Amino acid sequence: MKISRQEVEHVAHLARLNLDENELETMTGQLDNILSYVDKLEELDTSDVKPTTHAFSISNAFREDAVKPSLSQGDALANGPRAAKEAFVVPRII
Amino acid sequence: MNPFELTIGQAAQELASGNLSSVELTTSCIQRIEAVDPKIKSFLTVSRDRSLARAGEADKKLAAGDAPPLCGIPLSLKDLICTKGVRTSCGSKILDPYIPPYNATVVDKLEENGAVVLGKVAMDEFGMGSTTENCAYQVPENPWKPGYICGGSSGGSASSVASRECLGSFGSDTGGSIRQPASLCGVVGMKPTYGRVSRYGLVAFASSLDQIGPLSRDVSDCALMMNAISGYDEKDSTSVKEKCPDFSHSLKEGMSGLRVGVPKEYFSQGLSPEVEGVVRNGIDALAEAGAEIVDVSLPRTEYCVAAYYIIAPAEASSNLARYDGVAYGYRDESAETLLEMYKQSRSQGFGDEVKRRILIGTYALSSGYYDAYYKKASQVRTLILEDFRSCFDQCDLVVSPVCPTPAWKIGEKSDDPLSLYLSDILTISANLAGIPAMSVPGGFSKDGLPIGIQLQGPHFKEETLFQAAFNLEKSLAVPTMPPEI
Numbered sequence: 091m092k093i094s095r096q097e098v099e100h101v102a103h104l105a106r107l108n109l110d111e112n113e114l115e116t117m118t119g120q121l122d123n124i125l126s127y128v129d130k131l132e133e134l135d136t137s138d139v140k141p142t143t144h145a146f147s148i149s150n151a152f153r154e155d156a157v158k159p160s161l162s163q164g165d166a167l168a169n170g171p172r173a174a175k176e177a178f179v180v181p182r183i184i
Numbered sequence: 185m186n187p188f189e190l191t192i193g194q195a196a197q198e199l200a201s202g203n204l205s206s207v208e209l210t211t212s213c214i215q216r217i218e219a220v221d222p223k224i225k226s227f228l229t230v231s232r233d234r235s236l237a238r239a240g241e242a243d244k245k246l247a248a249g250d251a252p253p254l255c256g257i258p259l260s261l262k263d264l265i266c267t268k269g270v271r272t273s274c275g276s277k278i279l280d281p282y283i284p285p286y287n288a289t290v291v292d293k294l295e296e297n298g299a300v301v302l303g304k305v306a307m308d309e310f311g312m313g314s315t316t317e318n319c320a321y322q323v324p325e326n327p328w329k330p331g332y333i334c335g336g337s338s339g340g341s342a343s344s345v346a347s348r349e350c351l352g353s354f355g356s357d358t359g360g361s362i363r364q365p366a367s368l369c370g371v372v373g374m375k376p377t378y379g380r381v382s383r384y385g386l387v388a389f390a391s392s393l394d395q396i397g398p399l400s401r402d403v404s405d406c407a408l409m410m411n412a413i414s415g416y417d418e419k420d421s422t423s424v425k426e427k428c429p430d431f432s433h434s435l436k437e438g439m440s441g442l443r444v445g446v447p448k449e450y451f452s453q454g455l456s457p458e459v460e461g462v463v464r465n466g467i468d469a470l471a472e473a474g475a476e477i478v479d480v481s482l483p484r485t486e487y488c489v490a491a492y493y494i495i496a497p498a499e500a501s502s503n504l505a506r507y508d509g510v511a512y513g514y515r516d517e518s519a520e521t522l523l524e525m526y527k528q529s530r531s532q533g534f535g536d537e538v539k540r541r542i543l544i545g546t547y548a549l550s551s552g553y554y555d556a557y558y559k560k561a562s563q564v565r566t567l568i569l570e571d572f573r574s575c576f577d578q579c580d581l582v583v584s585p586v587c588p589t590p591a592w593k594i595g596e597k598s599d600d601p602l603s604l605y606l607s608d609i610l611t612i613s614a615n616l617a618g619i620p621a622m623s624v625p626g627g628f629s630k631d632g633l634p635i636g637i638q639l640q641g642p643h644f645k646e647e648t649l650f651q652a653a654f655n656l657e658k659s660l661a662v663p664t665m666p667p668e669i
Contacts, residue, residue: 098543105501105546106508106523107539108531121543123602128490131560134567141562142569144392144422145618146379146643151421165285169512178510181522 092125093118187212188348189665192257192405195351199246199256206239206246206256210300213258217302217349220669223330225322226344228263229271230303242298254412255298260344260353262337263304264311265396266385267291274387275307275319275337278507278514278533288385289417290354290396297412302350305340309535310504311358311389313337314604315597316365318537323594326369327666328634332591335365341399342369347669352400352409356386358393359492360586360611363623366399367586367636370625370664372406372653373399377644378618379424382417390499391422393492393615401664403624403653407431410646426644434650437658440474442648445579449485450610456589459635462627463585466637469659470583470652478579482571485613487564492612493605494548494561500538501545507533540601565616572617572642581641581648585610586623590633610638620646624653625662632667 098118102109109117163176172179187209190198198204214232221227235258242256261267264274266284268291273279287295294301308318316339317323324340326332327347334343338355342365345353355362357375366373374397381396388394398409414428446467451460471477509515509529516532519525534542548557575582588607597604614621620643623636637656639649 093547097547101543101547101550104550105542106505106526106530107534107542108527109539113536113539117540117543120540120601121547124493124544124605125547127602128494128557128561130490131487131494131564134484134487134564136560136563136567139563139566141559142565143562144378145565145569145616146377146422146424148379148422148424151418153418161285168285169282171281171509171513171515171517180510181520181525183522 092122188216190351191401192254192351192408195257196253200251206242206300207236209256210235210239210258210302213302213350220347221349223325223669224327224343224347225324226305226340226347226349227260227303228273228306228321228340231270231301234270235300235302238300242300245298252297253408254294256300257352258300258302258350259294260302260305260341260350261291262307262341262353262355264307264356264387265290265354266387267301267304270304272304272387273321275309275321276533276535276538277320278530280514282512286385289382289419290413291385293413299412305344305353307340308337309538310387310500311337311356311361312537312541314360314364314607316340317594317598318535320535325594326591327669328370328632329591330669331593332633333368333594335368335591337361338399339365342366342371342373345371345399345401346666352398352405354396354409354413355399356394356396357615358389358496359608359615362397362399363611363621363636363638364587366623368591368634370634370662370666371399371401372403372622372624373397374406374410374622374646375614375620376410376414376646377620379422380426380620380644380646381413382420382423384417384419388503390496391503392499393496403650403657404432404435407435407650429647431646431650434647435654436651437655438474439470439652439655442475442581442652443579444470444475444477444652445480445575445582446477447480447482447485447575447582447584449482450584454588455585458629459585459589462635463583463637466626466656466660467583469656473655473659480575480578480582482575482613484564484567484571488568488613488616489605489609491561491564491568492616493544494557495565497541497545498548498558499545501542501549504538504542537601568613569617572619576642581639581652584638586636586638590629590631590635614640619643620649622649622653624656625664626656626660627662
């Protein structure tokens with residue numbers, strides 16, 4: 091086994107997902123399959139190879155720090171499931 | 185001939201000469217959608233009034249005689265390209281209520297061009313899938329054979345173009361999501377070089393792999409559409425300051441002086457003989473047009489699926505963390521704590537494939553596994569890039585199949601995620617390497633299903649691909665009109 095049911099449960103919590111018993115069962119099997127396949131990468135010796143995170147490497151993209159038009163507060167809040175005055179409303183935290 | 189049957193090039197001529205108005209053309213497409221979409225199911229949103237109003241404005245520009253190339257042309261957009269004021273669901277329940285307050289840069293550019301956005305088309309949720317069966321709303325069908333998949337994830341883009349509901353469409357490609365549906369639906373599709381087209385306003389799946397590109401009925405339309413969207417954008421820090429040629433100038437007859445590489449790894453076991461036959465026929469056509477055919481090797485091709493299914497889910501797990509029910513999208517209002525709200529909103533809003541990839545990605549990036557999975561996959565990505573670099577020392581482009589088989593029946597492969605992932609083996613490398621790639625119609629299976637030919641070239645050499653595609657189109661003369669739907 092590449093990944094256990096407990097590990098899938100832990101990863102689901104990290105990813106803020108709930109999985110019911112059935113989903114946990116199915117996902118564990120499927121993830122195990124996929125990760126076993128990924129083991130194929132071990133066939134390649136990469137000890138001196140630099141990782142690539144972007145195929146076309148570019149350095150930092152700087153621009154002038156100038157004020158430009160941006161979204162209005164109303165537009166920015168308009169898609170919020172719940173908003174009041176100047177803020178998004180979420181369940182009580184403290 | 186009905187106006188909706190015209191290519192963009194033909195329609196632009198009719199519009200410019202005054203034989204046809206954009207309102208007539210747009211109305212013709214809307215009527216076509218009403219007639220065939222109940223069966224094909226491409227469109228998630230049809231912006232009827234909005235597109236007719238835009239068409240009216242385009243007609244004024246056309247009458248004034250200063251119209252840009254796409255002026256008055258009705259197009260569709262994959263439902264992950266943000267359109268101000270028009271729902272952008274990404275094929276997901278979690279973005280069901282989302283109305284973007286801004287346009288993607290590509291949409292701004294299309295509007296400057298006077299193009300008419302007819303509506304938004306179906307896709308695999310967040311671009312994750314190869315069949316569009318992961319769309320939370322509807323599964324489009326292949327216009328050449330209803331009941332068969334149209335490919336994915338830009339399935340609605342391909343089906344809307346092939347079924348003549350619009351004259352062209354813009355999709356996105358993270359591991360083949362433009363080229364594979366283009367191949368399976370018999371249309372032209374291009375994934376540009378990474379950084380050629382702005383990703384601003386493209387809902388992110390895997391940011392180092394995603395790229396917007398056109399799906400069209402012919403190669404010349406594809407070039408016109410690329411002209412409209414290419415170029416540096418200060419809003420996308422990964423877009424590249426590279427000169428954009430007029431791609432229409434690359435459509436030249438003859439291939440002399442060009443070396444076409446045939447990578448042996450793309451013709452290995454698992455490839456359907458019918459697909460191989462179509463591609464070999466295309467290679468012969470390029471040779472007849474004067475190209476020199478050379479055998480090349482991309483030895484690390486067999487590792488691309490494994491590397492991709494770590495890198496793409498890793499990036500996705502991070503990108504999709506933003507769907508938390510706070511600022512936009514779906515929220516489970518019954519949750520009493522913040523943590524429950526996150527978990528319940530995400531669990532109810534995302535489909536199974538998206539959850540699967542978030543879990544793989546989170547696992548691959550988690551403490552203790554990062555080096556074994558994410559770092560290893562990123563190192564293999566370097567090797568895949570090196571393969572292409574040395575290959576392009578020996579040739580100007582490579583030609584291959586797009587998908588190992590023609591389209592299959594809806595529902596046929598939906599139980600086994602890994603076997604579906606493996607069907608992406610021929611398209612994924614281009615995204616890992618960031619190179620441009622294209623699918624051009626090559627022929628048909630004996631069942632009448634379209635088969636595409638893939639062209640891949642070095643960074644920013646889309647022009648070479650266009651030239652080869654144009655020659656394939658001329659010499660193969662593949663029918664592009666499906667039997668009446």
